[in-house]
Amino acid sequence: xxxGILVLGLxxxxxQFFRAFLAVLSEILKADIGATPDDLAFASGLWFLTFAACxxxxxxxxxxxxxxRTAGWLLLLGGAGGAAVFATADAAWQISLAMGMxxxxxxxxxxxxxxxxxxxxxxxxxxxxxSVMVGLGSLGNLxxxxxxxxxxxxxxWRASLWGLSALSxxxxxxxxxxxxxxxxxxxxxxxxxxxxxxxxxLWFIFSLMGASYAFPxxxxxxxxxxxxxxxxxxxxxxxxxxxxxxxxxxxLGALAYGAADRASPSRKWLIAGGTGLTLAAALxxxxxxxxxxxxxxxxxxxxxxxxxxxxVIMAHGRSFLPPQLIGRGVTMLNLFSIGGVGVAQxxxxxxxxxALPAETASAPYVAVFVLFxxxxxxxxxxxxxxxxxxx
Numbered sequence: 269x270x271x272g273i274l275v276l277g278l279x280x281x282x283x284q285f286f287r288a289f290l291a292v293l294s295e296i297l298k299a300d301i302g303a304t305p306d307d308l309a310f311a312s313g314l315w316f317l318t319f320a321a322c323x324x325x326x327x328x329x330x331x332x333x334x335x336x337r338t339a340g341w342l343l344l345l346g347g348a349g350g351a352a353v354f355a356t357a358d359a360a361w362q363i364s365l366a367m368g369m370x371x372x373x374x375x376x377x378x379x380x381x382x383x384x385x386x387x388x389x390x391x392x393x394x395x396x397x398x399s400v401m402v403g404l405g406s407l408g409n410l411x412x413x414x415x416x417x418x419x420x421x422x423x424x425w426r427a428s429l430w431g432l433s434a435l436s437x438x439x440x441x442x443x444x445x446x447x448x449x450x451x452x453x454x455x456x457x458x459x460x461x462x463x464x465x466x467x468x469x470l471w472f473i474f475s476l477m478g479a480s481y482a483f484p485x486x487x488x489x490x491x492x493x494x495x496x497x498x499x500x501x502x503x504x505x506x507x508x509x510x511x512x513x514x515x516x517x518x519x520l521g522a523l524a525y526g527a528a529d530r531a532s533p534s535r536k537w538l539i540a541g542g543t544g545l546t547l548a549a550a551l552x553x554x555x556x557x558x559x560x561x562x563x564x565x566x567x568x569x570x571x572x573x574x575x576x577x578x579x580v581i582m583a584h585g586r587s588f589l590p591p592q593l594i595g596r597g598v599t600m601l602n603l604f605s606i607g608g609v610g611v612a613q614x615x616x617x618x619x620x621x622x623a624l625p626a627e628t629a630s631a632p633y634v635a636v637f638v639l640f641x642x643x644x645x646x647x648x649x650x651x652x653x654x655x656x657x658x659x
Contacts, residue, residue, distance in 0.1 A: 272336075272447035276381040279343055279439050280405030282432075283374035286347070286367075287315060287485065288515065289412035291493035292508045296425055297363065305494040307360040309617030311367040312490045316610030318371035320603045324461070326376045327599030331592075334449030335380030344440035346373025348433045355429035373436065375606075378405065379599050380447070386586060386594045387450035392658075395535070395583030399526020402579045406522055409488060409515030417508030464596055469588045472654035477581050477601050478608035479647025480543065483550060483640035484575040485609040486616060488514050492568055495633045500561045510565045517569040521576030529580050536656035539581055543648045545574040550641040557630035557637070578605060587657045612643060 290297075290308050297303040303311075322342075329338040350369030357363050378401065385397045419428045464470070492511055496502045502510070525542065532538040549570035556563060582601055589597035616636045623632035 270448070272443070273381055273384065275439060275442040275446050276335075276339060276377055276384075277401060277404045279339060279347075279374075279377035279443060280381070280401060281408035281411070282343075282347060282436055282439060283377050284405045284408030285412045285416075285432075286351075286370045286374055286408075287312075288409050288489045288511070289416050290367075291488065291490050291511050292413060292417040292504060293420060293425055294490070294493040295497060295504050295507075296420055300425070301358055301360065301363075303360040303363055305490075306617040306621050307363070308490055309613055309620065311360070311364040312486070313610045313613030313617070314364050315367040315371040315374075316485070316606050316613055318368045319375045320607030320610055322372055322375035323379070323599040323603035323606070324596075326379060327596035329376075330379065330383045330595035330599065335376070335383050336444065336447040336449050339376045339380040339447065340440050340444035342376050343373045343443060344437055346370060346375075347436035348373070348440060351429050351433035351436055355426045355433060377443075378402075379595075379602055380443075382582070382586075382598045383595055384448075384450055386589075386598065387591075391587060394586050395529040395580055396526045398579035398582055398586075399522050399529065402522040402576070403519050403526070406515065406519040409518055410512055413511030413513075413515050414505070414508035415512075417504050417511075421504065461596060461600070464593050464600060467588050469655045469657070470585055470597075470601075472651055473581060473585045473588075474601070474604045476539070476543065476577075476647040476651035476654075477585065478604040479643045480546075480575060480577050480581060480608075481605050482608045482612040482643055483546070483637075484514075484518060484572045486613045486640060487568060488518065488572060489609075490613070491616065491633065491636055495630075496561070496564070499558050499630045499633065500564070502561075510568070513565060514568050514572045517572035518576050521573035522579055524573075525576055525580045529583060533658075534656055535580060535584050535587075535658050536651075536654055539577050539584065540648070540652065542574045542577050543644070543651075546571055546577075547641065547644060547648070549574060550637060550644065553637045554634055554641060557634050558628065581605075584654070584657065608643070608647075612640060615639060 346369050350366045354366035381401050493507045496507050549567045552567040585601045619635045619639050620632045623635040626632050
């Protein structure tokens with residue numbers, strides 16, 4: 269990995285951080301500006317949906333102007349600018365605006381690195397490189413847990429966001445200076461979205477890509493905080509520690525899938541086995557939501573570990589892409605992944621509100637967990653019809 273890839277890795281650390289840090293700020297933002305869990309679910313969902321909406325133009329930009337300018341300028345304007353808006357927020361709608369801007373800024377960074385991997389490395393290496401990048405970036409998931417809770421309590425959440433704005437700007441300038449665009453292939457035809465959707469093998473992969481990250485992404489990004497606070501009466505520091513454990517599980521899961529992908533003769537059934545275990549952990553949260561704090565945190569960590577199938581599903585889809593469709597193809601796969609979380613997060617806020625008032629503290633969260641689990645089960649059922657391929 270050269271310095272440009274390392275800078276994109278740092279940018280992806282920020283991306284993972286921004287999608288997850290609301291969980292540990294949930295109680296603080298509720299006290300300071302009156303932001304409720306469904307307000308934050310909307311803001312979190314907006315991050316994912318703006319991120320997803322950018323994927324199609326980003327795919328075209330990667331194929332035309334390259335990853336350096338695409339990632340660098342969007343991170344500077346959206347990431348640094350959005351964090352500054354967050355730091356000055358006095359109402360829930362301003363948090364939503366800031367999260368939408370940050371979603372735009374984070375949208376290209378992982379795909380920029382995947383584009384470089386796909387163009388400059390053999391296809392057989394893509395799954396391992398993709399997993400390493402996700403594992404590296406998921407360190408942001410860890411920083412967004414207990415360290416963010418500690419920073420918010422020590423320096424205040426506004427000062428912390430100003431620091432994140434400055435850091436995002438620094439990384440963006442680093443990307444503009446150090447990332448190298450892959451060389452264009454002479455005579456290479458430019459692909460189209462229509463050509464992409466003619467690849468029937470991708471249809472079954474899109475379904476699981478759209479559902480696989482919804483539960484771990486939404487739970488770690490928000491719901492772990494209110495769930496543990498309301499059901500087990502935990503404080504911000506304890507939520508930060510639980511979030512740290514779930515984030516660590518997601519890091520280890522991504523790295524484990526990368527190693528397993530190299531060793532496994534079947535990519536499809538590796539993904540299927542991991543998804544089945546994710547569903548088992550999800551059912552534990554549904555059936556025993558308030559039995560024991562340790563059991564709930566363990567189940568959430570299992571969802572994070574076994575649900576970290578993103579890089580190998582991406583590699584499965586990548587194996588069907590011709591060279592002229594790599595940019596559009598990987599960003600379309602990412603659109604389904606991030607868009608799935610965004611839609612689920614929006615719906616989760618409505619499901620949560622619809623379950624109120626509830627007879628037990630856990631009932632609204634069980635409804636949210638059922639939503640995520642049902643979506644994963646449907647995506648998994650469709651994926652079972654996919655064609656296995658390792659390239």
